[in-house]
Amino acid sequence: MQGFHIDSSDARRAYPPVRLALIGVGGMGAYHLNFIRELEEQGLVKLAAVADPLLAARSAREDFESRGVHCHSDYRDMLDRNELDAVQIAAPISLHFAMVKDCLARRLFVNLEKPPVPLIQQLNELIRLDRTIRVSVGFQHICSPQIHALKRWILAGKLGVLREIRIAGSWPRTSDYYARPWSGRMAFAGEPVYDGPATNAMAHLIHNVMFLAGDQSESFARPWDIQAELYRVRPIESYDLVCLRGSFVSGMSFTASLSHVTEKAVPFCVEVSGSEDWVRIGNDGKTVESSSGIHEFPDAPDLNAFSAYHRQFIEFAAGVRSRPPSTLQDCLGFIMATNGALVSSGGIHDIPSEFTRIYGMGGDMGYDVPGLTDLLEGSLREGRLFSELGAPWAVSTGRVRLAELRTLDLEALMNADRALTEEVVADQIGGRA
Numbered sequence: 001m002q003g004f005h006i007d008s009s010d011a012r013r014a015y016p017p018v019r020l021a022l023i024g025v026g027g028m029g030a031y032h033l034n035f036i037r038e039l040e041e042q043g044l045v046k047l048a049a050v051a052d053p054l055l056a057a058r059s060a061r062e063d064f065e066s067r068g069v070h071c072h073s074d075y076r077d078m079l080d081r082n083e084l085d086a087v088q089i090a091a092p093i094s095l096h097f098a099m100v101k102d103c104l105a106r107r108l109f110v111n112l113e114k115p116p117v118p119l120i121q122q123l124n125e126l127i128r129l130d131r132t133i134r135v136s137v138g139f140q141h142i143c144s145p146q147i148h149a150l151k152r153w154i155l156a157g158k159l160g161v162l163r164e165i166r167i168a169g170s171w172p173r174t175s176d177y178y179a180r181p182w183s184g185r186m187a188f189a190g191e192p193v194y195d196g197p198a199t200n201a202m203a204h205l206i207h208n209v210m211f212l213a214g215d216q217s218e219s220f221a222r223p224w225d226i227q228a229e230l231y232r233v234r235p236i237e238s239y240d241l242v243c244l245r246g247s248f249v250s251g252m253s254f255t256a257s258l259s260h261v262t263e264k265a266v267p268f269c270v271e272v273s274g275s276e277d278w279v280r281i282g283n284d285g286k287t288v289e290s291s292s293g294i295h296e297f298p299d300a301p302d303l304n305a306f307s308a309y310h311r312q313f314i315e316f317a318a319g320v321r322s323r324p325p326s327t328l329q330d331c332l333g334f335i336m337a338t339n340g341a342l343v344s345s346g347g348i349h350d351i352p353s354e355f356t357r358i359y360g361m362g363g364d365m366g367y368d369v370p371g372l373t374d375l376l377e378g379s380l381r382e383g384r385l386f387s388e389l390g391a392p393w394a395v396s397t398g399r400v401r402l403a404e405l406r407t408l409d410l411e412a413l414m415n416a417d418r419a420l421t422e423e424v425v426a427d428q429i430g431g432r433a
């Protein structure tokens with residue numbers, strides 16, 4: 001892999017500032033604004049306009065307008081009324097599909113927050129519309145030094161023949177998280193969301209698996225089949241606990257066990273093993289451990305990765321870099337795994353309340369599944385699903401083949417009690433493996 005950092009002084013000389021707009025200025029958008037300001041200070045970007053319904057309030061516009069940034073409450077007005085090169089989308093997931101289509105219709109470069117879209121049919125349509133490749137998907141973890149070091153070791157053959165990738169972790173989510181109207185939803189305002197640990201908060205990890213399994217420095221693999229169990233603990237529409245296992249045509253397998261329902265966080269761990277050696281990225285990405293010892297990284301990967309990701313996107317939009325960090329096509333493996341997971345699970349299974357407990361109050365109120373931390377560790381150690389580890393609430397599921405996955409019907413797959421008939425499965429997927 002070539003170095004992914006270009007000295008900003010070289011880049012500054014190479015192109016005029018990219019005229020950028022931001023859709024969504026609150027939540028994640030506020031975080032994006034920090035990086036945009038950094039790039040503005042380096043002369044690489046000019047923030048030309050922002051759009052958010054929040055900007056209908058005069059007070060919300062003042063700071064932007066004082067810096068000459070045009071404010072709009074409707075993003076379509078913003079696209080119509082400004083001279084732009086690129087747009088950063090940090091709006092809720094349910095809006096991504098329409099927003100990307102509107103940007104592509106105007107031939108703009110797009111930096112789209114992850115996850116790109118919830119459904120495989122939506123991703124395929126965007127890939128079709130993005131023939132000349134203008135969209136980059138903000139899975140910033142693939143720009144982290146840790147993940148790139150690991151991919152270099154894999155491609156250099158240091159682990160021997162790659163056998164397995166396992167990931168696990170739990171990022172607790174309390175009532176405050178679910179206060180956003182689209183959180184914990186399968187659909188919002190008639191548009192798909194499919195919120196949950198594997199499809200939103202910890203989606204980076206699934207995308208990383210596809211990146212690490214790709215056989216070229218910049219390629220992403222696509223899984224061949226998947227077996228998954230999706231569970232609901234908090235009374236939400238979507239799921240908050242998942243385990244899945246899949247394989248690639250090469251025979252390599254992967255497992256992921258991801259949760260929002262432990263009281264104490266379980267920092268994520270990515271473990272890659274081959275015929276000769278193993279490497280483990282642990283402690284939410286702060287440590288890399290291998291048979292030769294432990295290497296500490298001073299910062300969580302996000303900080304370095306976000307900065308590198310934004311710079312790469314701007315260099316791509318300016319024509320200095322030939323490809324963005326992650327194209328829509330690069331997300332196919334992630335979408336196949338997460339869409340296939342819901343089909344394999346046959347919907348979302350409720351964990352009965354006798355196996356769960358509530359902690360905290362008000363905005364800090366969360367759900368915990370006693371014993372889950374051990375199950376997450378067990379799945380990381382043994383590559384097994386919760387039902388195979390003997391969890392009393394777990395439900396065993398079937399494996400599904402992903403090659404012919406074309407559409408996912410969220411409505412049909414919302415609840416496990418509306419069990420799927422074989423015909424419905426066959427409609428969505430080429431059949432059970």
Ligand SMILES: NC(=O)c1ccc[n+]([C@@H]2O[C@H](COP(=O)([O-])OP(=O)(O)OC[C@H]3O[C@@H](n4cnc5c(N)ncnc54)[C@H](O)[C@@H]3O)[C@@H](O)[C@H]2O)c1
Binds near residue numbers: 028
């Ligand atoms: N990369 C990461 O690590 C990371 C972390 C958190 C969230 N995200 C992603 O960022 C995106 C936004 O998440 P969030 O938590 O900030 O959501 P949010 O609900 O807080 O909304 C973000 C902003 O979008 C605005 N918005 C809503 N409707 C809009 C519209 N029609 N037009 C323009 N703006 C609109 C909201 O007013 C808000 O200011 C999601 O895709 C989420 O998955 C990514």
